[in-house]
Amino acid sequence: MICTNNYIRPLKVLLFAVITLFLFSEAHIPKTKPKGVKTIVIDAGHGGKDPGCNGSVHNEKTVALGIALKLGELIEKNMPDVKVIYTRKTDEFVELEERAQIANRNNADLFISIHCNAASNYAVFKDKNGKVHYKTYKDKKVKIHKVEVHNPKPFGSATYVMGISNEKGKLNTAKRENASMLLEDNYQKTYNGFDPQSDEAYIIMSLWTGAFVGQSADLASKIQSEYTKKAGRVDKGVQRQSIWVLWRTAMPSILTEVGFLTNPEEEKFLGSEKGQKYMASALFRAVRSYKDENEGVSKKYDDDLEKEEPLVNENLSKGNVNDVEQDSSSIANTANEELYNGFLKEADDFWKAKKYEDAQLKYEKCNELKPEERYPLARVEECKKKIAEQKSSLSVEEQQKKELKTKYNTLIASADKLVAQKNWNAAAIQYQQATELMPEEIYPKEKLKEIDAVITAEKQRLKEKEEKYLKEKIKHNQEKARLAAKKHAADSLAKIQKQKADTIPPKAKDIVTNYKDKTPKKDTVQKIKNNNTPQSKPGVAFKVQFAMSETEPNLKSDKYKSIEDVGFYKAGNVFKLTSGNFAEPNDAINLQHKMKETYKDCFVIALKNNQRIDFKEAVKQISNNK
Ligand SMILES: [Zn+2]
Incomplete structure (x- = not known):
């Protein structure tokens, strides 16, 4: 937290600031104060959005508030005649000027501001040759800054009073503590353009003539003495710096830096309940002693606070802090x-x-x-x-060569990429172009050969694949045709058999087994019904035999009047009466069905030259004649 900003303001602005601040400071022209300490303002540094400085675990605003509240409690408990006013009792942000004005408005007799210290170094590292380098970083405006890190070495407590020794480079505490104003919304207006980071800004404060510096220094030295005697702190002494809250308060005022949060031992102590209690009791004893002296009281105390067990600080052994x-x-x-x-x-x-x-x-x-x-x-x-x-200075020729080489390299890179994507034809085009640019290069030529081999192999593979496909296709079609033919045949047969089943009476089935496609046609049946002329061809005739007689039958007799095509043939001495005369056996079968109602035992016979022959033989004969 060491501030090194050497910001130099223009002279005009500086003069303006000097004049306005001078007028502004009229407000606290020292007045004579009646003796006694009746009102004490306790100011816990920072708060809210302003954390103050940070240790590795604790921050300044929290440690300061812890000690401030404990100090206030001790005063309220042990000094019933004193009114305690806090600038803050919680974690809230209070403006610097407001802190001073709280004390002024309440006509306080003491102003005690509690803070913690911090130290930092620029981060350095050694390279392999043992040289030391700074670590740097670039900000958003690309300005280079050295990296700051906590410097764990410094420790010890100091108490500040308003002072005029504003030497350049020795304003660290003032700059750090005054910087809180930069977090205020209206800080430019409130502080009349005062820049807490600028050395020059502090010139104005050197015009200060302190009325209470003696009393302030008196309290400060009592505090330092208590820190070392009882709290085991290392004494960094009473110091003078131009700290805003001290400058703006019109009463004895001190700002105490209880220790360094950047020192691990001190941070641990100050962050602890015990450490804060020790610091608060040290402050209390200093205030009590100051009050008594101020009020002309001479009193010895024998209470717990006075008899507090002194702490030993292990840091004491480590020598001079300033070194x-x-x-x-x-x-x-x-x-x-x-x-x-x-x-x-x-x-x-x-x-x-x-x-x-x-x-x-x-x-x-x-x-x-x-x-x-x-x-x-x-x-x-x-x-x-x-x-x-x-x-x-590079010759034109060299330049051209360089350009050519660049183009070539670009083409090769692109072609190699296409090869990786198996985009052979596009790659081949680019290798070809590369060869034309730099004919002496072997690489693209080799690549072209490779691609050619790949493409040939690919073509062969495709051809074989196509042939195989065609073969399979032909085979498939042949099989399909075979199955279709088979199905067609089966369908036809089924159709025929169905037609036969519809027309052929059950008993005649056997007869027609060898009689393919000769099913009786409907018109034939019709003709039979209409008593048309017999259709028997010379030779074989099919008739229905329905009766027999030992005498020659008279065909004109009334008893045969209703018989269709009545006739007879002689077998031995017996005359056998027939009906119908058909070339097709089925016609005879149909007639037989009709006649069965009257002639129950009638049956179909085959005749050749009016002599009975074997029926199967007759069917065979007529089918052969067709
Ligand atoms: Zn502070």
Whole structure:
């Protein structure tokens, strides 16, 4: 938290600030104070959005509030005639000017501001050659800053009173504590343009003439004495700095830095309940002693607070605190110098070797470290010129070659990518182009051969695949045709059999087994019904035999009148009467069915030249004749 901002304000603004602040400070022209301590304002530093400084676990606003509340409690308990006023009793943000004005408005007799200290170093590291370097970072505006880290070494307690010794570089505490105002919404207006980070701003405070500096210093030294005697603190003494709240309060006022939160031992102590109790009781005893002296009371105390067991601080053995602080800052300065000189030497060596690009980088590093040095910056510009010259000195031919090579490389990279994607044809085109650009290069030619082999193999594979497919297709179609034919045949047969079943009477089935496709047609049946002429061909005739007689029958007799085509044939001495005369056996079968109603035992016979022959033989004969 050491502030190093050397911001210099324009003189006009500074003068304005001086005048306005001078007028402004009229408000607290010292007045004569009646003796006695009746009102004490206790100011716990920071709060709310302003955490103050941070240790690794504890922060300043919390530690300060803890001690402030404990101190207030002790005063209220042990000094019934004193009114305690807090600037804050909770974790809230209170403006610096308001803290001072709380004390002024209440006409306080004492103002006690409680804070914690912090120390930091620039982060450094050693390279492999043992050189020390700064760690840096770039902010949003690309400005380079050195990285700050906690410096764990400094420790000890100090108490400040308003002072005029505002030497440059010795304003750390004032700058840090006054910086709280930067967090205030209206700080420019409230503080009349006062810049707490600027050394120059503190000139105005040197115009201060303190009426209460003696009393303030008296209280401060009592506090320091209690810290060391009872709380085991290391004494960093009473110090004077231009701290805003001390400047603006019109009464004896002190600001105490109870210890360093950046020191692990001290942070642990100050963050603990016990540590805060010890610090509060030390402050209380100092206030009580101050009050008694101020009021002319001479009293010896024998209470628990007075008899408090003194603490021993192990840090005491570690020597002078101020030395430690100086030590850490001198390390940083030495590191800076070493780093700069190291870069500068490297840069000059590169320059001599005409390695201007490397030299430029190193000179730029020097410039970052010491922006005020003109030499590195000048050399950076010279390096840029030299680099440009080197570039233009390349012959036109070399330039062309370089361009050609660039084009070639681009094509090869692209073609290789296409090969990876198996995009052979596109890759081949680009390798071909590359070959034309640089015919002496072997690589694209080899690649073209490879691609050719791949494409040929691929074509062969496709051809084989196609042939196999065609073969299978033909086979498939043949099988399909075979199955269709088979199905058609089966369907036809089924159809025929169905028609037969519809027309052929059950008993005649056997007869027609060998009589394919000769099923009786409907018109034939019709003809029979209509008593048309017999259709028997010479030779074989099919008739229905229905009766027999031993005498020759008279066919004209009335008893045969209703018989269709009545006739007879002689077998031995017997006359056998027939009906019908058909060329087709089925016609005879149909007639038989009709006649069965009258002639129950009638049956179909086959005749050849009016002599009975075997029926099956007759059917065979007529089918052969067709
Ligand atoms: Zn503080």
